[in-house]
Amino acid sequence: MKIGTLDIERPVILAPMEDVTDRAFRQLCKRHGADIVYTEFISAEALRRGVEKTVRKLQVDAVERPVAVQIFGSTVESMIEAAAVAETYSPDFLDINFGCPTKKVAGKGAGAALLKEPEKMQAIAEAVVNRVGIPVTAKTRIGWDHDSINIVDVLHRLEDAGIMALAIHGRTRSDMYKGRANWNWIAEARRHATIPVIANGDIWSAEDAIAMFSQTGADGIMIGRGSIGNPFIFSQVKHLMKTGIVAPPPDYRERIHAAIEHLRLSVQYKGEKYGNLEMRRHYATYLKGLPKVSQVRNSLVREENWEHVIEILLSYEAECAGYAREGRIKEYAEYINDHSDKLVLNY
Ligand SMILES: Cc1cc2nc3c(=O)[nH]c(=O)nc-3n(C[C@H](O)[C@H](O)[C@H](O)COP(=O)(O)O)c2cc1C
Missing domain, CATH: 3.20.20.70 (Aldolase class I)
Known part of the structure; x- marks a missing residue:
């Protein structure tokens, strides 16, 4: 093109x-x-x-x-x-x-x-x-x-x-x-x-x-x-x-690390306060479908120090490793194609 x-x-x-x-x-x-x-x-x-x-x-x-x-x-x-x-x-x-x-x-x-x-x-x-x-x-x-x-x-x-x-x-x-x-x-x-x-x-x-x-x-x-x-x-x-081959869906680690990468970039460009604040609406989609996600989301959206946010995400990753061993992690593909709860859009 x-x-x-x-x-x-x-x-x-x-x-x-x-x-x-x-x-x-x-x-x-x-x-x-x-x-x-x-x-x-x-x-x-x-x-x-x-x-x-x-x-x-x-x-x-x-x-x-x-x-x-x-x-x-x-x-x-x-x-x-x-x-x-x-x-x-x-x-x-x-x-x-x-x-x-x-x-x-x-x-x-x-x-x-x-x-x-x-x-x-x-x-x-x-x-x-x-x-x-x-x-x-x-x-x-x-x-x-x-x-x-x-x-x-x-x-x-x-x-x-x-x-x-x-x-x-x-x-x-x-x-x-x-x-x-x-x-x-x-x-x-x-x-x-x-x-x-x-x-x-x-x-x-x-x-x-x-x-x-x-x-x-x-x-x-x-x-x-x-x-x-x-x-x-x-x-x-x-x-x-x-x-011609469908790549495996990203696992919980990749998703959590993408959220961290996004947060780092956001803070780099917008500063700690706004970079951190504006990331809050994204955690739900990065973590969607993972076990006990509402608890971690609640702490993520309250935390004002972005480095602590990263710590919360990393400790959630460790928690997810345990859930994965118990077979409690859903395949990403399973829910990413379910748009019944599509993002609320005001655009
Ligand atoms: C949150 C949000 C913001 C959007 N803002 C713009 C915009 O600034 N300019 C634009 O041309 N389209 C905008 N769109 C429309 C998208 O570019 C796109 O055309 C639309 O979402 C359909 O594509 P999709 O099904 O891949 O989302 C926006 C859509 C969403 C969901």
Whole structure:
């Protein structure tokens, strides 16, 4: 798949996720095999106003590359200004969010709302493409609702605007996160495309990733929720693509050590207080399904010293060794494919 000078065969990509794909998580996923990573979406309006917290989200590290910065906004003016600022942080490419369904974004005419105004979407894309010297890509959904699926029209408009690749989440805005993503519409768009198509939506395992490639013909695939608490998914997909063999699921030790690695990176980038605080929402997914996990989680989310958090995790690892000897540890694969209690999403 080519985006400007970037050329990666069948890339497995970390999706942009607000409050998730910060520098720490991007780096962790990279270590586990993600080919390309995206920042969280970044508000063009906030960038324009120089809001410090927003500007900080533009920072990317050499080890993350190739990395995309994603921006969202509802006007040509704010988007070209934001694009110019984003470019100074030297991402490998810039991505425009045309898919966010939430009130705070779509409710203000940005993100998925632009699926209802394809001319405006095209105008924004074209203006951003003309403003910056780096490649520009976009990410969207298949339509606003089931009566207005317009992904093929949107694709052509974005191609005309000079967009270099399009990531498609196989849901409409009105689906939010309900039901299953519709991969057929991604396949349909791919058949019409002259630019690379990146397929997204409901890849929860290495097998899903292979199925996504083959059912859609996509040039790349993008994984969001399936990577939360499970950065191993990238190496598992790569392993299956390369060998045709499904890698064994990570055991409790690997999962606990991934949580520790994530915490270290989080503290490195955000400092002890925020790095530690922001990690709290991740422990549930790293440790999901392990014995007596609620007790350890309770102590993890109360502990303010991050080094003590690591001690708690290491002593839990020792405890788990005992459970493993008693055969009380479930296979990871058994519950990672059970999404009945999917993360509560406010995106
Ligand atoms: C917590 C969360 C935050 C998200 N934030 C963004 C975002 O900032 N930009 C974006 O384009 N999509 C965002 N998404 C959507 C994902 O990138 C992806 O399209 C969606 O989750 C479907 O893929 P999945 O089934 O692999 O999770 C977010 C999704 C989640 C769950």
